[in-house]
Amino acid sequence: MEQQPTTTSQACKICSAPANFTNFGAISCSSCKMFFKRNAESKQDSFQCDLKNKCDINIHSRRACPACRLKKCFAVGMQIELIRGSRLRKNVKRRHNTDNIELKLPNWKQNTNLSSQLPTVNLLRSDQSTLTTNQWTLLSNLLHCYDEYSGVENALQFRHEQRCFPLRLRYKLTSTTEFVTLNMTRMQQMFEKNDDFRSIRCCDRSILLRNTVKNTECIGATFALYQAGLLHDPLFYQTTATIFGVDIMLKILHLIESFDSDATFVKLVLVIIAFSTTKYTVYPDWACNELTDSKRILQIHDSYLEIAWKYMVYKYTYQQAVLRFCHLLKCLLRVNRTIVEVDQIREYKNIIETVVEQTNKFSINN
Template sequence: MDQRGTLITSDDTVSSTTVTRKRRVIQLECKVCGAAAYSSYVGVLTCAPCKMFFKRNAEIKQKPLKCDFGGNCEINIFNRHNCSYCRLKKCFASGMQTELFRPSRPIQKRTNRKKKEIVAPTTEKSNALVMLTSRNQPQLLPTLTLLRSDTSTLSIDQWGLLSNLIHCYDEHGGFLVAERFTSEQNGLPLKARYKYGSLNALYSSLMTGSQLLFEKNADFIALSSHDRSHLIYGRLKYLGGIGACFILSHVKLFDNPAFYSASEAVYGSPAMEAGKATCNLIDSDVVFVKLGLSILAFSTFDYTFYTNTETSNLENITAVLRIQDMYIELAWRYLVYKYGHSRAVISFSNLIRCIFSGNKSTVEAIERKQYTDMVDAMIKQAKQTLSLND
């Protein structure tokens, strides 16, 4: 009750003695990663993690940062930890300035003869971001210049191939689809959530995204029309399944009991159990996950089944295996370069287990008509996109 005797309540009715006041919360986004932000730091609206990151990395006399993938990494809430160089670069591009740092406390010098003197702190321009190429030298891919200062065993061609492969698969689109799906379902009554139509649309969208591994791959495009069609027909169901698991594991949807139960009712318990095991085996390194999917795209294994139709084989299996071997070597050298031999062995072991688990999930799910219809539609769309005919 205020000084005039007016009662402030939270009801929706308004009378001579009752006034309604509503506070409106506006969700603000961090200019660097897109996470929720509640305050401004050095002139830019940022979240707490990006604030601390900039304060820690933009100070003078810091070790210069480097980007392994050309200095053009996309920074968002999911991958902001992957590349410090591009994250700091985006901080500066968003308007964050080291000149706006609060001065540190004065440093006092103790002397025996003189009084304590206050030494004023000096502010210098940050040199945390450095150019990886010289202006006077020929323009090269920024990632390739890393070979001058690191101990990597990757060749220049392999650095270029690595950069191309990681841009073939767009995981951010899948993250947005899954997040939008979660938001929409949370807005529905409990009994109306996770129905077949919405589940099927989600899985179809996530699995369809895997066809980009073929569309943007120059090695795939160089193959004959027959072999391209054969790989799409045989590999897309595996790529779609493991790719969907990759997205779902990041947004934690498999940890949602209601979502898991609804998916189980559609695709069966064995398929979902194998799918959850696949999620648990997916590596935390997004780059290696993309390399693993590229390896799988050119694999030649398939589950065995009986059919009255004549099976077709690859026309040039040697070329396909050569591409797969090239990607395997690239993935191995990348892991050894970034984590060392022991971690590389563990990651490759988990990749093999993940592929076997994904295969089991596909074999179980293929018994369900809902799943086969979805896979057939995905294959048909991929062939139309790539202008391939049977």
């Protein structure tokens, strides 16, 4: 069950050294791989930075500040659960053995039987299965595909380029609008690299794209901008507020706060939504055709949903997994409310149409 690394040819996301593999969810060199494996679980609280966590980590300075190095490992997407060493497997068994620990509920529910609050727990308590080897491989490939094609790298590059300019020339309206459109297009092209997406008919791909683009962009593009740190850049925030409005940007910031803290779970939710056949809150102006093979699409959708559930049970307890999925439903409702408001903005509609057109061209050319 050891994770098989995926070969690639890029720079390490942590220190920029040459890297040939994806390790624990992020492209990294062997030095940063071993550093994360040794310290990720036990040293998060003991490492301290003397420079207020602002150290620049590169190939020459990576050993100078382990606190900032470990923090950057998590920031680029490395996951403790993907280590899956013997020590972590023991911890997982210990978690499963403690499923019967009473969950802390609000005071007015303390005397209520947990089984009456969460019936799903009783239905699945006897299910001790975890992800199969094929599911682990699919999960690893999904994380690698997100890291390579989601637009996070492009957002980091855009942020670096803008910081090289004088303050008065940073994040101009035209360049920022072009970047937002490009970032959304890259997010959709990420699904084109998915073997399941390419296995369905071309007409169904186009219908899925139009039906889900607003929801995948609201979650995926926002999450990518958050990972790159752009949404907390005052100048970038000011320019995007000019495009979408201050109220919309405030809702986007609140939306980020409702995202699950587990980045792997967010990435799984994103691909689940991409294969969803549900009609969402905002109905399109174009004539919506019916999917020609909805059964096949639902099978793909359910397979990713199963991986998401098994992953959450693998990492947490049944009770925590149920509660996190309930929280996800609240987050999706907030996403729909945000889309309803932003859909009234002409600039946003133009960006969405450009994304759909460019993604369809990309699909045909490939």
